[in-house]
Amino acid sequence: MAGPSVTSRALALLGAFDSDHRSLSLSDLARRANIPLATAHRLVGELHRWGALARSADGSYVIGRRIWQLGLLAPEQTGLRQAASPFMHDLYGATLATVHLAVRDGLQVLYVERLAGHVSVPVVSRVGSRLPMHATGVGKVLLAHAPDDVLAAALQNLTRVTAYTVTQPARLLDQLRRVRAEGYATTGEEMSLGACSVAVPVRAGADVVASLGIVVPDLRRQLPRLVSALRVAAQGIGRTMSGVAAAPPGVPG
Amino acid sequence: MAGPSVTSRALALLGAFDSDHRSLSLSDLARRANIPLATAHRLVGELHRWGALARSADGSYVIGRRIWQLGLLAPEQTGLRQAASPFMHDLYGATLATVHLAVRDGLQVLYVERLAGHVSVPVVSRVGSRLPMHATGVGKVLLAHAPDDVLAAALQNLTRVTAYTVTQPARLLDQLRRVRAEGYATTGEEMSLGACSVAVPVRAGADVVASLGIVVPDLRRQLPRLVSALRVAAQGIGRTMSGVAAAPPGVPG
DNA sequence: CGAACCCTTCCGTTCAGTGGAAGACCAGTA
């Protein structure tokens, strides 16, 4: 029995939306956010009036324009995407593989951008979605460069996704040591069968701010070529990011 | 002396961010949202804990990941963008002009997607930003198909942007009648000098759900060709949109 | 016709949010 603050309840309502629940009725919202219907009614009304929520044709609620607009102002995401976009296109051109850009979000990887080819390996990522770190290439890179407490916490919960997922802490630690030493991480069908991946860190200055990765059906033979292509792109992104900080707030084109 | 609800205050804090203020200190936030510092401190703390706000390197606040993620769930925007993306690329290929996709948001146009060439006409639009309806091509289209009360309200405030902006209600009404009749709208340096535009409605079923437009330095001679290219793209988008409704929620690639 | 869903409104109680005040922590300036 907690003492729920008004704000946290409003946020809980927004948090009720996810990629599997883009549209929710008032009752759904109340249920998912654990809020009495009458209270939810009022809060949802306020959110709707402000534009955080919109009503779809059938009367149910969806995320509104205002939130979408705000989201575009998020510098970590939007800035990163803009800086990375051209390099990711180059990388796609060079490899014809699905290209991923991700950052660490707590104990998970958050996909910031994704470039998928027409004929692509089965990949479960989506822009804005999160996946466990230990089962993805970009995740291993980010974990390898994460603070100790994050690493410790992540090791507690190495959930199995496929038969090849690394679930032994010792084995993962060993891999992560290698990632730091070699400068890239790989996976082999650890997240979804038929999909292998390579990823490298994106550095702005000394910090690892993101990870760039590609997904291919098999990487045995071409690994060196892929790693070097990834490195070129990642360096380009990093350089752009560092430059962006000093650039003017945005000259209208 | 209003009775400010907690929620509205939290929203006011979020609303303090815009494209010119992507990063705000606590005091800035309190000032801009008209909230006592101590109260703002607590609310901002909650928003930060939830992930709606993040702290940038210098300690100031920026829009956080959580909001960015939520924004991606907004179906009106994300759905529209996805449906439109390929057609906008085609249109860009055919015209080599800056391509715009916009919806009506209250009395303004909200730019949902934008495709700019390397060498482009000076254009002030940005994805997620809003502009007055009467001075843009997409705006005129949306205004021409807006409900009467919106039209009436919009006519009240025809602000002048350039020397060519249409500021006389009667003249604008006349143009809008033509837009409805001809099926396209044009502007000539009404928003920014050196930029002309053509725009057509995007229809899903009977409703005008958006407007597709292009910006060029001069459209005298090539107008018919541009209009027909726009119509092809707009029809494609409309068809995709109508189809999307019946499609499965999203098969992971 | 009742049952089971939705959504909306009302209103007396109460406890969470409020915000003034005090103070810590920086700069800069004298």
Place this chain on the structure above:
DNA sequence: TACTGGTCTTCCACTGAACGGAAGGGTTCG
């Protein structure tokens, strides 16, 4: 060193705004 102007943070007694049970209206079922 002390002063000034700007941040940010914490505390706590008061009070009025948020709360939510209950009641009512509108559906769509069988």
